[in-house]
Amino acid sequence: MKLKISLFFFVFLTAIFLVHGPVSAQTATPRVSQEARITTIKTRSDIEIDKRLDSLNKAAARIAGAKKLSDADKQTFSTEIQKDIADLTALRAKIDTDTDLATLKADAKTIYTSFRVYAVFLPQIHLLSAADIMGVAADNLSAIATKLGTRLTELKGKGKDVSALETLLSDMNAKIADAKTQYAAVESEIVGLTPASYPGSTATIKDAREKIKTGAADLKAARNDAKQIRDGIHDLNKNNVKQ
Amino acid sequence: MLNNKIIALSLGVIVLAAGTYFYLNMNKAPRSSVTPSTQAVVKSGDNSDAQIDADLKAVDSNLNSLDSQSGNVDASINQTQTDPSSGF
Numbered sequence: 509m510k511l512k513i514s515l516f517f518f519v520f521l522t523a524i525f526l527v528h529g530p531v532s533a534q535t536a537t538p539r540v541s542q543e544a545r546i547t548t549i550k551t552r553s554d555i556e557i558d559k560r561l562d563s564l565n566k567a568a569a570r571i572a573g574a575k576k577l578s579d580a581d582k583q584t585f586s587t588e589i590q591k592d593i594a595d596l597t598a599l600r601a602k603i604d605t606d607t608d609l610a611t612l613k614a615d616a617k618t619i620y621t622s623f624r625v626y627a628v629f630l631p632q633i634h635l636l637s638a639a640d641i642m643g644v645a646a647d648n649l650s651a652i653a654t655k656l657g658t659r660l661t662e663l664k665g666k667g668k669d670v671s672a673l674e675t676l677l678s679d680m681n682a683k684i685a686d687a688k689t690q691y692a693a694v695e696s697e698i699v700g701l702t703p704a705s706y707p708g709s710t711a712t713i714k715d716a717r718e719k720i721k722t723g724a725a726d727l728k729a730a731r732n733d734a735k736q737i738r739d740g741i742h743d744l745n746k747n748n749v750k751q
Numbered sequence: 752m753l754n755n756k757i758i759a760l761s762l763g764v765i766v767l768a769a770g771t772y773f774y775l776n777m778n779k780a781p782r783s784s785v786t787p788s789t790q791a792v793v794k795s796g797d798n799s800d801a802q803i804d805a806d807l808k809a810v811d812s813n814l815n816s817l818d819s820q821s822g823n824v825d826a827s828i829n830q831t832q833t834d835p836s837s838g839f
Contacts, residue, residue, distance in 0.1 A: 630827045644791075645817060652793060652803060658798050659803075713828055724814070724817050727813075734807060734810070738803055741800075
């Protein structure tokens with residue numbers, strides 16, 4: 509009987525120990541690990557905020573240098589960038605002085621949720637920059653098309669057969685027009701995105717990327733047309749025989 | 752009760768693995784850069800052969816910039832898919 513009681517208490521005490529663990533480990537360890545967690549989260553938060561500040565400053569320079577973006581859009585984005593820089597700087601200061609783990613974690617989370625610098629804002633700026641470059645290239649190609657058209661008219665006046673080159677010029681103009689449509693569509697669908705647009709913004713960003721691809725292919729085709737027309741004009745000028 | 756201990760230990764391992772994953776993602780390196788652009792613009796009016804050749808070179812420069820910028824777009828879209836939005 510005594511053996512049974514002893515065995516019962518042994519099993520009972522072992523079970524309590526397994527469930528609750530040593531008392532000393534329960535009181536000392538969490539305090540130390542909480543301080544370590546606070547330090548780790550602050551360090552990581554500072555790194556993440558600094559990366560975003562660096563990216564936003566570069567984005568500001570990109571927007572300022574955009575040629576085709578409207579002045580109103582430039583102003584909107586510049587203001588938004590400066591606001592994000594100010595808000596992230598303030599958030600960094602708050603995080604650095606946080607002492608409560610739960611508050612710190614909530615603040616650290618807002619680095620992502622309140623700004624979406626990498627999820628929305630930078631893709632938005634990159635797409636607008638790409639659309640801006642497309643606009644400049646399309647304008648340049650339009651100017652070249654006008655010059656080539658003038659040269660073809662001159663050659664036609666001299667009795668040369670320029671019909672094949674005129675077909676190429678028509679194709680060139682059509683490709684330029686489509687590229688302009690693509691970059692205008694990219695601007696209109698991207699300009700309105702905000703951090704709150706995430707995660708739905710992902711599909712919009714991908715769609716805009718496809719439009720950039722289509723526009724770039726148009727511009728490359730137009731450039732090839734221009735080169736063929738330029739070579740054709742060169743050949744016609746070399747050949748003094750009336751076509 | 753021992754099962755509870757094992758479950759708690761397993762959860763701890765999962766949380767540690769998730770934490771390590773997010774830490775590595777957050778410290779992944781350099782995100783694509785955004786640099787100011789200076790785009791070549793063609794000269795209007797002059798439609799000589801030499802000028803048209805120069806204009807075509809300006810367009811080539813534009814298209815190279817566009818390719819480069821498209822690379823930045825792709826890089827930033829790829830980052831979107833790894834954004835550790837759930838926090839630390």
